[in-house]
Every structure is written in structure tokens, then in C-alpha cells.
Amino acid sequence: MNARLFVARVATAAVLAAVVAGCSIDTPTQAPAAPAANPDLIGGLVGTVGGTVGGVVGSVAPGLLACPTTYSYTATKVVGTLGGTVKVGPHTLTIPAGALSANTTITATAPAGQYVEVEFQPHGLRFAKPTTLTLSYKQCSLVPGLLLDIAYVGDDNTILQLFGASNNVLARTLTTKTDHFSSYMVAYRGSSVE
Numbered sequence: 001m002n003a004r005l006f007v008a009r010v011a012t013a014a015v016l017a018a019v020v021a022g023c024s025i026d027t028p029t030q031a032p033a034a035p036a037a038n039p040d041l042i043g044g045l046v047g048t049v050g051g052t053v054g055g056v057v058g059s060v061a062p063g064l065l066a067c068p069t070t071y072s073y074t075a076t077k078v079v080g081t082l083g084g085t086v087k088v089g090p091h092t093l094t095i096p097a098g099a100l101s102a103n104t105t106i107t108a109t110a111p112a113g114q115y116v117e118v119e120f121q122p123h124g125l126r127f128a129k130p131t132t133l134t135l136s137y138k139q140c141s142l143v144p145g146l147l148l149d150i151a152y153v154g155d156d157n158t159i160l161q162l163f164g165a166s167n168n169v170l171a172r173t174l175t176t177k178t179d180h181f182s183s184y185m186v187a188y189r190g191s192s193v194e
Contacts, residue, residue, distance in 0.1 A: 067140035090136035130177035151187035
């Protein structure tokens with residue numbers, strides 16, 4: 001192998017390794033299997049790193065987007081039959097007129113932690129008309145190619161439902177409709193890189 005090709009492969013391997021190490025997604029995947037012995041060590045390393053990038057980003061399973069948040073927000077508002085908007089930090093819930101049959105005290109909490117999350121109370125509240133939920137992900141580091149979504153999650157942060165939220169890339173917000181209260185988090189549902 002000539003020296004230029006060797007240096008190019010080493011540089012490529014270093015860049016790909018840095019990209020993989022710098023990813024900030026929390027993916028419930030197993031570690032990749034050890035590569036088979038390869039007489040061309042640098043070529044094998046490039047192939048392994050390229051395969052890992054393809055395995056993690058190219059065919060990623062849905063999961064929560066790791067996004068450390070340092071501020072907690074809480075908001076409480078009484079919303080009646082005319083509807084209203086509840087703003088909690090950078091996130092909003094818009095309730096249309098006719099969605100509630102009586103005045104209802106709504107509490108929203110966006111806790112500090114490892115993920116973007118908003119929890120609404122009272123749990124299980126149902127609306128006669130869908131509400132509009134917008135979550136901000138401005139503070140998140142992103143991996144290019146991830147398809148972001150809003151997830152309805154259980155008490156242990158298990159994803160129970162992905163909504164197919166619309167993504168405003170410039171504002172870095174996700175918006176979806178929901179007809180009930182629970183906990184919602186920013187998630188990824190796959191990758192546009194195949």
C-alpha cells in the first residue's frame with residue numbers, strides 16, 4: 001500500500017471514530033460484534049467504523065433524544081370551554097374552544113434532566129377536540145439525519161406512542177395533536193440516512 005493511501009485511510013478512520021464518539025443519542029442497542037480478522041488493518045478499521053455509523057445512524061430504532069436540560073419549569077392555568085394556551089418554559093399546549101366542558105386546572109412541568117420532557121396534570125384528562133402540543137429542542141445537540149418526533153411515554157420513559165410530529169427545523173420545535181394528558185418527550189423515530 002502506498003503512503004498516501006495509508007494516511008488517507010488513517011485520517012478517515014479518525015474522523016469517523018470522532019463522529020461516532022460525539023453522537024449524543026441514547027440508543028438501546030447492543031455493542032457491535034468484534035470485526036473479523038483482516039490482513040489490511042487500516043482498511044478493516046475503516047470498514048468497521050463505517051459499518052458502525054451505518055448501524056447506529058443508518059438503521060436506528062426509535063428512542064429518546066438525549067438532550068441534557070438544566071432548567072425546570074412549572075406552569076398552572078385554569079382553562080375553560082373557550083380554550084386557552086398553557087406555556088411551560090419554551091413549550092406550549094394550545095387547547096381549542098369546546099375541548100373542555102368545564103373549567104379545569106392544568107399543571108405542566110418540564111423538569112431538568114437528560115431529556116426534553118413535559119408532564120401534564122391531571123393525568124388521563126381527555127379532550128373533546130384535539131389539542132396542539134409544541135415541544136422545543138433548541139438546546140439539543142443533533143445527529144444529522146435523525147427523524148425527530150414527540151413520544152408519549154410511560155412512567156419508566158418507555159415509548160408508548162410516536163405521534164408523527166411536524167418539525168420546524170428553523171425554530172427547532174416539534175408540533176403534534178393529542179387528545180389526552182400524560183408525559184411527552186422528544187424522541188427520534190429513525191433516520192433519513194439509509
